[in-house]
Amino acid sequence: MSTDRSSAPAGTAGYDDRRRWQALGVGLVAAFMTLLDVSIVNVAVPSIDRALHATPSDLQWVLSGYALTFGLILVPAGRFGDARGRRTGFVAGLILFTLTSALAGLSTSPQWLIVARLVQGAAAGVVNPQVTGMIQQLFRGAERGRAFGLLGATIGISTAVGPLLGGLLIQLGGEQHGWRLVFFVNVPVGVLAVLLGWRLMPARPSGAPDRHRLDPFGVLLLGIGVTLVLLPLVQWQQWHGLWKWILIPAGLVFLAAFGLWERRYARTHQPLFDLRLFGLRSYTLGTLIGLLYFAGFTAIFFIYTLYLQIGLNYSALAAGLAITPFALGSAAASAVGGRVVTRYGRPLVAAGLLVVVIGLGATVWVLHGSLHGSVAVLTAVPFLVAGLGSGLVIAPNQTLALSEVPVPQAGSGAGMLQTGQRMGSAAGIAGVGALFFSTLADTRGDWATAFRHSLVLAAAIIGLALVAAVVDIVLGRRWSGAAS
Structure with a gap:
């Protein structure tokens, strides 16, 4: 790793290698915490229901309200970081996230919890574009790939391991009030991240003009x-x-x-979002791949948790453990994918997508017919394979999608990319979930069949992302041939 200050990225005065990686570490902790809250609450729903006597509509808002406000704020927050400095947006968002986490844990009614979750989601939407924009600002070349690899591992692990951590916390706190620990655990981590973030995150570069108003x-x-x-x-x-x-x-x-x-x-x-970014093939197809992949990827954990906890009566902890192989595979492959993405480019993402589809297909196959053994054991290896593929998708795709985005638009560009991911997640859960419940009704409660059919749909959606990756590869080779 070079420490040549002459080759340091613009706007990184005062950032030696050690401080850049420390800033990244703080950003990854914050990203993990905010993304974890997308999935960790799923296993807490029965506990919340018993403690607060919530209606099904209340519980749906507790789960989906966070995702809604998260996706709503990403682009404006990214633009704010571009114009006024990443540190300001990061610290302000993290303070709000920490406060609303505490308020959520103290909830005495469903309405209180819903409002806290809505504001908590908006705060998460403020934090995340600053992390991605910071990577764009502080890292270049292969180092940027490594940084995005670590971020990709964070995304994959936080999504997959949420049910496990939620189950552990509920077991620790008890079925009646264990759900409160799911929110309270954010408070000490958030306070520490705020203090370190103010010290380490980059402010607006000195001498940079304020980019007019924020549209x-x-x-x-x-x-x-x-x-x-x-x-x-x-x-x-x-x-x-x-x-x-x-x-x-x-x-x-x-x-x-x-x-x-x-x-x-x-x-x-200066616009809120520069539409000329969609003139970059890498950004446009990277955004599309991210939208499609998250549509299939996120839906898998939604239906699998339902199948295990309701269909098979698994505890929250057991359901979380069943998803762990995917998280482990994703973490391992993300670190590798981030290191080699600059060498292999989009074919690496296509290979990862293919491996995910193969892993999901193997999961459907092992669950077909009469089951001999625990579902969690039968799906462990296929989910590990799918997780390995996922690790080669999320981080490398994000690196490639943002590779040509100028640093002054890094926050808003990352915000739009993540907005597409949030829209994909919502659409995937809606579509795959609708098939899951309709199959459940048609088969009179056959949870295994409903899960298999829904998993096929999720794999097909991820297959569409693979098609987009192949299109990008073909276009890239044609343009390279024409240029030569």
């Missing part, structure tokens, strides 16, 4: 559009009837209006 009308258009698209997806179980789906095309109209406004606004000001 409030663009924020409004994007916020309404994202909300209208996400609401029916996160509330698909609770809102009955077909009318809810009208909100999606209405949201797309607002997103189109946002695009037109940003194009006009960019003539005289």
Whole structure:
């Protein structure tokens, strides 16, 4: 690792190698904590239900409200970090996240918990683009790939290991109040991360101009559009009837209006999101791959947790342990993927996607017919394989998608990339979950069949991401051939 200050990235004055990696470490802890709260609460739902006497609608908002406000704030928060400095956004978001975690743990009613979760999700949406933008700002070349590899491992582990940690905390605190520890555990970690973040995260580079105002009308258009698209997806179980789906095309109209406004606004000001980024093939196809992969990837854990805890009566801890092989595989492969992505490029992502599909196909196969043995044991090896593939997808794809994004747009570019992932997650859970419950009804409670059918759909969605990766490879080779 070179320590040549002449080759240091712009805007990193005062950052030697040690301090850059320390800043990354703080960012990864914060990212892990905020992303963990997407999945860790799933196993706490029965405990919350008993303690607060929540309705099914209340519980749905506890789960989906976090994801909704998380996705809603990503792009404006990323733009804020680009304009006013990553440290300000990171620390402010983390303080709010820590406070709302404490408030969630102290909840005495479902309404209290829902409001805390909504604000907690928004705070998480403020924090995450700052971490990605910081990596873009402080690292270059192979080092950036390593940094994104660690971030990818963090994303994969936090998503997959959430049910396990949730189960451990509930077992520790008891079925009645163990769910409170799921939120309280964020408080000491958050306080430490705030203190270290203020010291280590990069502020706005000295001499950098303030990039005018932050485009409030663009924020409004994007916020309404994202909300209208996400609401029916996160509330698909609770809102009955077909009318809810009208909100999606209405949201797309607002997103189109946002695009037109940003194009006009960019003539005289720095826009909330620079649409010219979609002129970069790496960014556009990387965003699409991320959306499709998260649609299949996140849905797997949703239906698997339901199958184990409700269908097979697994405890929260046992259900979390069953998902651990995927988390281990993802962690191991993410570190490797981050190191070699600059050498292999998009073919590495395509190979990872193929391995995920093979692992999921093997899972369906081992669960077909009469089961001889524990489901958790039967799925351990296939899920380990799928996890290994996942580790070669998330971090490398993020590295490649952001590789050509200029540092001044790093936060907003990362925010849009992560917004696509959140939309994909919501759409995947809605679509795969709908098939799961409809199959369950058609088969009169055959949980195994419902899980297998839903897993096939999740694998097919990930297969679409593989098609997008192959298209990127083919286009890249054609353009390289034409250039030579």
